[in-house]
Amino acid sequence: MQNAALDLLRTTFGHPEFRGEQAEIVDCVAGGGDALVLMPTGGGKSLCYQLPALLRDGCGVVVSPLIALMQDQVEALRQLGVRAACLNSTLDAATAAEVERDLLAGELDLLYVAPERLLTGRCLTLLDRAKVALFAIDEAHCVSQWGHDFRPEYRQLTILHERWPGIPRIALTATADAPTRREIAERLALEDARQFVSSFDRPNIRYRVVQKDGSGQRALLDFIKDHRGDSGIVYAFSRKRVDKTAEQLQAAGIDALPYHAGMPAAERAANQRRFLQSDGVVMVATIAFGMGIDKPDVRFVAHVDLPKSIEGYYQETGRAGRDGQPAEAWLNYGLGDVVNLRLLINQGEAGEERKQLELRKLDALLGYCESTQCRRQALLGWFGEAHPGACGNCDNCLNPPESWDGTDAARKALSCVYRSGQRFGAGHVIDILRGVTTEKVQRFGHDKLSTWAIGADLDAKQWSGVFRQLVAGGLLEADVDRHNALCLTANAGPVLRGERRLSFRKEAPKAPRRRDRAAATPLIDLAPEPLARFNALREWRATTAREQNVPAYVIFHDATLRAIAEAAPDDLDGLGHIPGIGGTKLERYGEAVLQQLLDCDVA
Structure with missing residues (x-):
């Protein structure tokens, strides 16, 4: 079987050798075994089910939530001479009927099906009549209700095992920590399946985190100009921010397009098509765009707002450099991002257990952002993978940050928040600390506080970093009922009493524009x-x-x-x-x- 697989790999796909555990996975599934595969984006997951489908008798059925991209996946296979098709809600009745006839006639090697379509009685009956080689469940993390992209339909995919127990199944994902892996196995009845867990490391991606200065527009423009002519994705938190950012990039002469759920479907589809078919287009999008993007030459992924979790960040940045060539992941975040995301979680309709989980995941991402250690070491550590550090391809390794004893500054900041009544945002508290006389300071008489001007030795940017790290560290939080006013948490007590010391990341000076193209292409x-x-x-x-x-x-x-x-x-x-x-x-x-x-x- 292995010789036949290698021959197909070379003659059909044009690859001289297997990578990593691909050969073992193909051999397992082609031989009729079940498998749970965790492999980073760009690691070659698709081959792990495509080759067994070609080696086994019948058609491989691929369950995928990515309706908008199925046709591109099918077309890529057809270019290789593989007989592929898809069944989803975008097909008209005549086209869908033709695909069904081809399946029953044994004229398909691979069929991509949306989970909603698969679970219909018509489709289940169709598969009863067809010769199915295997079932592949792509983006398997969607089965986890604790994951970052839960899809309820995935919970019903146990029907594949119940209805066709003799047909091998392979579940694949690029993003799953140990608890999510266990849940995938349980929910899909794959407890007895062989598990293949590859390294989560993407050594070709350079990770950079920069602190937000204002809106971050200038920093983003400078970053993208260093990637002039490259295809890239810019993620923003809201639809409004997407539209504004795309307009700003277009005004700067960058070929940028917006993408979010509030746009007309036809316009959204046209923008996606142009991004996929053209070189050098920058897509500005909410996270509604991107899962399963097959475009291999995305040279950068930029976040102008903080993602919701470290898993989401990992998956989104993983859309860069799928071809294995150098790429860059750039994250611009500030205090406002931390406050807004915490408020969003606390105001949500989820249960308390879910909220606590989301807050822990956000805290993990904040820890990654503020860390002075190797980014790759911190990122992989979340997924339970050890890394020795000193990767040589992240900002902390290339330009090691300095840290400083921020205990006294923290005590001043926390005291000022307390003495001003825990009623104001960071900007006003910083004015008090620095002794800046404003109308607001005078109106509330805050120039009479004992904390007035006690922080004049630090500038506004340095104090902003202090407050950002205090919020990130859970010593301060925003009160939604009082216009996001900063309030002390229980964690602030030990610092104020002198029982705990704090070390802060030193705010980096504004970096000059660079032409570090080695990091881009x-x-x-x-x-x-x-x-x-x-x-x-x-x-x-x-x-x-x-x-x-x-x-x-x-x-x-x-x-x-x-x-x-x-x-x-x-x-x-x-x-x-x-x-x-x-x-x-x-x-x-x-x-x-x-x-x-x-x-x-x-x-």
Whole structure:
């Protein structure tokens, strides 16, 4: 079975060898066993069910919540010569009927189905009549009610085991801590399945966290200008923020598009299609965009607001660099983000147990943001994976931050909050501490407080960092009933009594604009001649993709084009040895690619 799998991997998918545990997973499922697979985005999860489906008799049925992206996944497989189709609510009756006929006739290798569609009586009866090779449950973390993307329909997928106990199942996810993994196994009746847990590390992603200065607009513009011409995603917390950010980027000459649930469906779909099919487009979106994005050449993911949890942050940043090439994850956050998210959780309709879990996950993300240790070490630690640190590819490793004893500053800040009545936000308390005479200070007589001007030795930015870290550390919280006024928590007592010392991360000075392209894209590493060939191939690929109305990456990935540009093969045999070029793609595009190379040499 392993020899047949490796042969298919090479001839159909164009990959010379398996990666990591792929070979073991394929062998397990192709042999009729069940599997639970945790593998980071870009790690090759899809091959773990696609190859067994091709090796086994019948059609592999893939359960996926990603209706908007199913067609792209199907098209990518068809480009490889794999007979694939999907069944979801976007199909008209005639097209759906044709897919059903193909399934029953044994003319499909893979069928993608939305969970809502799968659970209908019609679809279940259809599968009873068909020859099913396996069931693949993608984005399996959606089954967990404690996860960051719970989908109720996933809870009913135990029907696959109950109705077809002899058909192997494989559940896959890129984001699940140990408790979520246990829940996936329990909810999907996969307790006896083999578990394959790969490293969560994405060594090609550079992690950076910067403190928010005002709206963060200038910092975002500077960051994206360092990625000029790259495809990227910018995540914002609200629809209003998405629209405003997209407009600001467009005004700065950046090819940016908005995406959120409040937009007309047709406009939203058109923007997504353009992002997937074009190079260099920046999508500004809420988290409604992105789960399962297959675009491999996203060079950066930027967060202009704090995500809700460390799992959400990990999954969203994982959409960068799926091709294994250098990419960057940039997070801009401030005190307002912490306050707003805590209020959102506390005001929500969830039960107390759920709220406490969400607050713990938020605290873990805040700890990651404020940490002075290696980002990769802190991030992987949440998923129970040890990392030695000193990764050399995060801001804390490249520019180690300084820390300082903030105990006295914390006591001053906490005392000032208390003596001003726990009725005001951080801005006003900072004015009192620094001795800044404002109308508000005079109106409330706060220039008479004992804490007036006791913090004049620190500037406003430094005090903002103190308050941000006090809120992040749970010593202060915002009172929703009093216009987000800061209030002391029980954790503040030991600090005020001198029983606990605090160490704070030193606020970094504003960094100059840089051209650290090594953190963004490796394409400029190419010498002039290979770079000219790469650019010509990219233009050809874009034209070909537009003609077929498919994303450019389903023709060839950037990594494949780069390898072609460097090797410059002069015949089909040489081209066929390039990773990422299987037999069908060689037959379909080989002559056109060789012509592009020839034209470059002539020029």
